[in-house]
Amino acid sequence: MKLNVKKGDNVLVIAGKDAGKTGEILEVNREDGKVIVANVNIQSHHKKPRSKDDKGGIIKSEGPIDVSNVQVVCPACKKATRVAHKDVDGKNQRVCKKCGASLDVVKKAAKSSKKA
Numbered sequence: 001m002k003l004n005v006k007k008g009d010n011v012l013v014i015a016g017k018d019a020g021k022t023g024e025i026l027e028v029n030r031e032d033g034k035v036i037v038a039n040v041n042i043q044s045h046h047k048k049p050r051s052k053d054d055k056g057g058i059i060k061s062e063g064p065i066d067v068s069n070v071q072v073v074c075p076a077c078k079k080a081t082r083v084a085h086k087d088v089d090g091k092n093q094r095v096c097k098k099c100g101a102s103l104d105v106v107k108k109a110a111k112s113s114k115k116a
Helices: none
Strands: 010-013 022-029 034-037 042-047 057-062 064-066 070-073 083-088 091-096
Touching: 010 034
Parallel strands: none
Antiparallel strands: 010 022, 010 070, 022 034, 034 064, 042 057, 083 091
């Protein structure tokens, strides 16, 4: 399934019990069309201790949200927006529908190669 969101995007939840909350996408499941957003859709899982050293308790974790219930927040205009696609220098980029700014973060070189 083609999705307009990527891991690391800042999104706004527009539907459901957590509508209005924002967070960063931690995981994208393309087969199911679901995303996991940080600190949104918190679910409780009860864990039973399986051994003497194992601790039980209630574990809280983020649950999946359908991708149709989130919108990307533009880093330039800070508004929730739909995503347009534009051809820039021969590469397809995601851009903001409202201001036209690029939504794709340019990755810097991780290490500079210096030889002494």
